[in-house]
Amino acid sequence: MLVAVSDLHVSHPENRRAVEALCAGHCEDWLILGGDVADDLTDFEWVIRLVAARFYRVIWVPGNHELWCTPKEPMALPGEMRYRQLIEICHQYGVLTPEDDYPVYTAENGQSFLIAPIFTLYDYSFRHPSDFTPEQGLERARRAGAVCSDAFFLKTYPYPDIRSWCTERVQYTEARLNAVSGQLPMIFINHFPMLQVLTQSVQPQEFSIWCGTQQVASWLSRYPVCLVVYGHLHMHGSTVLEGIPHVEVSLGYPKDRHGRDASGMLTVLDTLLM
Template identity: 25%
Template sequence: MLYNLGDMNPSTEQSVLKNKIKLLLKPKMKEILPLMDMPEIESETESDSVAEDNDGDDEEENDDREITTSNTSNTEVVRRLRASQLTVEDSVQRPMKLRPAVSAIMRRVFAISDLHVDYKENMDIIQQWSPMDYENDALIVAGDVTDSLPLLQQTLQHLQQVFFRVYYVPGNHELWIRKPEQEKDSITKFHQIITMCKEMGVVTEPESLCVSNMAAVWIVPLFSWYSTPEEDSEDSLYIKPQNPVGEDKSHNMWMDNHLCIWPSFEGTRSKYFANLNSQTCMKQYTDPVLSFSHFLPRTDLVKPSDKELAEIETERKRLGLESAVEANKKGHINPRSFNFTRYAGCKVLEAQIRQIGSSVHVFGHQHRNKDRRVDGVRYVSHCLGYKRERAAGLVTGIEDCAPKQIWPDIV
């Protein structure tokens, strides 16, 4: 029988859950009750339990009956209520996949971005990630998965099978419109993606995640877009080249300028997406905050540090390639006519990171991996990027093509 608990208040739901579990899982009560912090009780008759339900429906002799609208087993409801410290209402509304009961929780948080699964070699990498390695862990996906909605859904579903929880924000690629006759504009597509994620159980809103029996962290997605210097010079991360070489052809080279379709709205694109974070930024977070966005929040994160340059040189040497400095002088790495900082990010994003008190902020977009601490915040970029970039030694720290653990911090 299917018990719909959606219209009950939390205390009523909790009572109903306990009653159903007593009836349906009596053979395993000694295992289940400790997970609920309930004392062991005397055996009771089925008729007594059924009477407590006051449901009016005939009961069936079937230990596999479901008691939530999300097709979650009885054992799973109990374990999740305790393990993740979600409310009963949350557990009913959010579909959860089956996990073995554990007495002690130690949940890690991983991050990655720029999966670009439109490329078969990248999809092959992701398909190799196994729940054997991550089934109790959470994953932050900081945008640029694919511009195809069916492929995006397929990829997120796979990640949900591998990880306990998946958090996500769209990047610029997701907002590309390849079929204008099917997708109205980039803003409409963005909201379609968010709706799809909610229906799937992929998290795009702030959520408290239990990482141990005694601790939790807040995972906080921040929607964003970049400001070009023409749109808003104060908000832009644009860095004017000191010695420009030739014509700046960035506008024509940047695919967003060809594949994004924007409706009319007041203000800049950056401010539009920043305003979507208003309620998020007004919340009070009592546990450590792990925030993430697709775009960069600071100008000083654009250029590589000495340490990051050394890592690139080491990787290129390992691959038998010439120095990155020499290659860059020849225009082999970054085209001289393209200035990425036009499209890097926005400063309003940094203000929001500070407002919510982030301990760690994850970002993507640039396809250059970083792990820095700036003014008390740890900034992490861990992109999969393109195969050609990995082969050129430009995407460092991802030699195993796996997500990066960001919590707890690995010393």
């Protein structure tokens, strides 16, 4: 069985308890871990070690929170170096990342799928109005009091800014997808939604500039994508667009769940692959 969850945010005690309870009885299942696991390396490694021991295979993509450099970690490495640290931790426990060969998952009906973990970040192109420049979009967000904490904690070294890093990641990922396109139906995993329309319910709407990039929208028609798994928005649910299910799998902060039982935090994806 293929299951997914993102946005564990285990610095919240309630979420940490939920994660501790989530893993029983999954030794034959594949887990997609869609980013925002934790804000610091200690908590991140705790989660990775736990899920790696209890699932048959784990596939992780980074969110924005894993990339933070906060006062809790005064010696934290910035940007790309931080990302490479996270990769090293995952590899220590056998967890697959966006830097590894794409694995093939075979569903119970015998159909095989190529799972593509993606790391592309954002570039302020999810703007409203769309004719705003990135700078105008950022200023609009500041005036609305909707500045993402990334502005303070997410460092982009060695890239001059987040847009440059995003563009590099898009180009890198596109080359990898081109190399395998057409082999099998594909499952995309990205922390961020891959279409701006999926951010329409984000409030305040000005925050959507931190939610993805327009550069990847064409991938959904260029490649044989049958399912997209994402998080970030803390809006658990599924939307079908142009025949492709886009499944938001966030656990989210305790306040986001509105009474939803955290014990049902894993989203089963096999039924969407039939």
